[in-house]
Amino acid sequence: MNTSRIALVTGANQGLGRALVEGLAARMHPDDLVLLTGRDDRRVTDAAHEVNRLPGTRARVEGRVLDVTDTEAIARLADELGTRYGGADIVISNAVTRMLPEDSQAERADEFIDVSNTATHAVLRRFGPVLRPGGRLLVVASGLGTLGHLDPRLHKLFDGASLDQVEYAVESWRSAIHNNTSAEAGWPRWLNVPSKVAQVAAVRAVAAARRERDLATGTLIASVCPGMVDTATSRPWFSDFSQAQSPADAARAVLDVVFAENVDPVLYGELIRFGKALDWRDGTPPVEQDRMLKP
Template sequence: MTTSRIALVTGANQGLGRALVEGLAARLGPDDLVLLTGRNAGRVTDAAREVAGLPGTVSRVEGRVLDVTDTDAVAALADELRGTYGGVDIVISNAVARVLPDDSQAERADEFIDVSNSATHAVLRSFGPVLRPSGRLLVVASGLGTLGHLDPRLHPLFDGATLDQVEYAVESWRTAVHNRTAQEAGWPLWLNVPSKVAQVAAVRAVAAERRTRDLADGTLIASVCPGMVDTATSRPWFSDYSGAQSPADAASAVLDLVTAEGVDAAQYGELVQFGKVLPWHDGTPPTAQDALLKP
């Protein structure tokens, strides 16, 4: 990568997203710009100011209001960065909707799918074309994003799918949730499972179309699993947090992938955790967790 790099992180007001911004601002150079984005203008402004004032910050840090569920806003920001800077070098799609264990999964489905999936599709569609050579476009997913975590009946919807087909599958899932036919069709109650599988499938779809030229110019598109992170979003789901990482520690492994010299072809388009690829077809459908959730 060259100097004057432009980096952008979504869902960056707090938690892992903010740690990713802090890490980028410490690892990139003084001529580089890191954009901290989120929906709430006040929180974005405060977070950007605080990160800019940290002792380890080297790069410029600016806050930008971005609602990732607004497809037009995502596209407009991508167009702006292309017009102003000629593109973008690093994009980390990290936004997620917070859902608590006692929440009705069905009632929260639209918000969760909009933030985790529709937004991921928008980021891939809008920022993929403006990613400069040697760039990095990463989607933060989870180890639940491998295909084996879904009922085998659903595998054909995502295995080898195009981005259009992934979007169609996600909307079919959304409709099934609203029609109360999701379980009958094999969809798990826990929204996080199909959502993460769909995120990884979307990345795989885009990567499959770009693979040859991206590898030729050192560009990486991948999904990443940061592991268990101690954040307000994830803490309510676990009784034992002894193995959880701080957001800063979790961000470090992701940023190692961002700042690595060259691209490992084995990681391109895949789900990567701590530098290792999680095989797409691994995993088993979770059933114990589903039994604890409200429909």
């Protein structure tokens, strides 16, 4: 079996994803492989070529076209890594849909949910089984992913839920948006909140089922909050970026989790920000953002 390490990052053409690939390629070894994935063939090829030419790059970087909304494509890639390399060592699910404040949240809901949630579920289902012992499977979420950011009526859908139940909750949310019943059910207008809570809940569900085995082998499954990052995706949403990190700085904290020598049981399955687990039940519903958005 191939003993070199295999890493994969989704949504890696630019921003945080690109910085994560650059950091992985700098910290891994020449025999290791980092797969930089994205939807557009030209952008993926160009980005991989550019990272390979950086002076700090040590590992090989290859571009792979992967549309995360194509769950069968995710399954094929996971199967390929399992068959060809004996699995993957580092998988970082990072893809996100870029939206503007003036966009209609309802009109963009399907695209947003498919990229942020349906894809996350597929990555967890498909890459979890091919994650090598001692591996890392991380989902990039945000501090909005704690349960308290949702209306209390919705907590039961995600608290202690299985992955199947999280998927059902997400599809119920999607249906409520289409049926114009989401507000009366307690769903916020801002898609980012339920989406992030569902991402974290999905990670918690998968981790709960594997916890004992993973901790015994030094394997980590978790969600990560990189903090505020100055990227093209986030910039339209904030007026003050004085405290924002560069993508490289934000990636560094995430990669410190990846390359930690030992897995802290306190962090396993949790939402990690700057090396610490956030309280799953913390947070308050962000009412102000809802007032700013179009339906």
